[in-house]
Amino acid sequence: xxxxxxxxxxxxxxxxxxxxxxxxxxxxxxxxxxxxxxxxxxxxxxxxxxxxxxxxxxxxxxxxxxxxxxxxxxxxxxxxxxxxxxxxxxxxxxxxxxxxxxxxxxxxxxxxxxxxxxxxxxxxxxxxxxxxxxxxxxxxxxxxxxxxxxxxxxxxxxxxxxxxxxxxxxxxxxxxxxxxxxxxxxxxxxxxxxxxxxxxxxxxxxxxxxxxxxxxxxxxxxxxxxxxxxxxxxxxxxxxxxxxxxxxxxxxxxxxxxxxxxxxxxxxxxxxxxxxxxxxxxxxxxxxxxxxxxxxxxxxxxxxxxxxxxxxxxxxxxxxxxxxxxx
Numbered sequence: 001x002x003x004x005x006x007x008x009x010x011x012x013x014x015x016x017x018x019x020x021x022x023x024x025x026x027x028x029x030x031x032x033x034x035x036x037x038x039x040x041x042x043x044x045x046x047x048x049x050x051x052x053x054x055x056x057x058x059x060x061x062x063x064x065x066x067x068x069x070x071x072x073x074x075x076x077x078x079x080x081x082x083x084x085x086x087x088x089x090x091x092x093x094x095x096x097x098x099x100x101x102x103x104x105x106x107x108x109x110x111x112x113x114x115x116x117x118x119x120x121x122x123x124x125x126x127x128x129x130x131x132x133x134x135x136x137x138x139x140x141x142x143x144x145x146x147x148x149x150x151x152x153x154x155x156x157x158x159x160x161x162x163x164x165x166x167x168x169x170x171x172x173x174x175x176x177x178x179x180x181x182x183x184x185x186x187x188x189x190x191x192x193x194x195x196x197x198x199x200x201x202x203x204x205x206x207x208x209x210x211x212x213x214x215x216x217x218x219x220x221x222x223x224x225x226x227x228x229x230x231x232x233x234x235x236x237x238x239x240x241x242x243x244x245x246x247x248x249x250x251x252x253x254x255x256x257x258x259x260x261x262x263x264x265x266x267x268x269x270x271x272x273x274x275x276x277x278x279x280x281x282x283x284x285x286x287x288x289x290x291x292x293x294x295x296x297x298x299x300x301x302x303x304x305x306x307x308x309x310x311x312x313x314x315x316x317x318x319x320x321x322x323x324x325x326x327x
Contacts, residue, residue: 097215
């Protein structure tokens with residue numbers, strides 16, 4: 001009897017353990033219903049038909065066969081000199097200048113040495129006359145363009161001599177008188193004035209105002225260009241007519257980035273500013289500051305006498321420099 005009771009107790013104990021184990025088991029999470037999303041179908045328009053290409057119009061690109069080979073117009077690759085800009089000039093003090101001389105020169109653009117200033121053969125090399133006229137008309141040199149009285153050294157510069165853009169445009173015209181036949185009988189009884197615009201081709205000379213000086217601080221005999229002026233032939237007679245004077249230091253930032261032609265050396269990196277600063281031009285002195293404040297031709301007459309007087313002034317400057325040194 002005791003054995004039966006003990007067996008029943010053991011069986012009840014195992015059944016209670018089994019019930020507790022089943023309670024600890026987690027119920028599986030219910031599955032979410034799956035929904036399938038359908039993307040809308042967008043109809044792409046049909047591509048237009050490719051244009052018909054004529055085989056004769058197809059051209060290969062530069063370096064298409066081998067892109068590692070660069071096509072260069074010449075034996076080597078050239079770099080432009082326009083990026084170097086204007087050369088900085090040393091500052092001058094009046095207390096260091098013990099001697100100075102102002103002279104005026106005329107550059108004839110028909111001379112062989114000055115032909116690079118009027119070169120029109122290459123699109124990459126600009127004509128100096130054309131660039132100068134464009135800058136004067138564009139207004140980029142406002143406040144640095146002066147009238148013809150700028151050549152008069154005795155006159156102090158003031159606002160009355162400054163030329164605006166409109167003044168310059170009125171100066172770059174030639175007044176021409178045209179006879180008019182009002183009655184139609186073949187005889188011109190009246191006339192009218194017309195203005196013919198002056199293009200760069202009509203500028204055949206440049207005038208330069210410069211000052212020679214001796215700087216005792218550095219022991220240097222040098223020259224500075226003060227202003228430059230384009231000129232054209234007077235249609236009514238001899239001589240030249242000055243359009244306007246341009247302050248050269250204000251012009252340097254523009255012409256120092258323009259490369260010019262140099263037929264002696266194709267690899268020469270020279271700009272218009274280098275051409276003037278290095279004094280590679282040929283010129284004749286036509287005026288100096290003297291008592292009468294006149295041009296040379298006004299007191300010597302034109303021709304050979306004026307050229308001799310110009311050489312005399314040039315030699316006077318050279319002799320003064322030579323007298324500074326002792327041997």
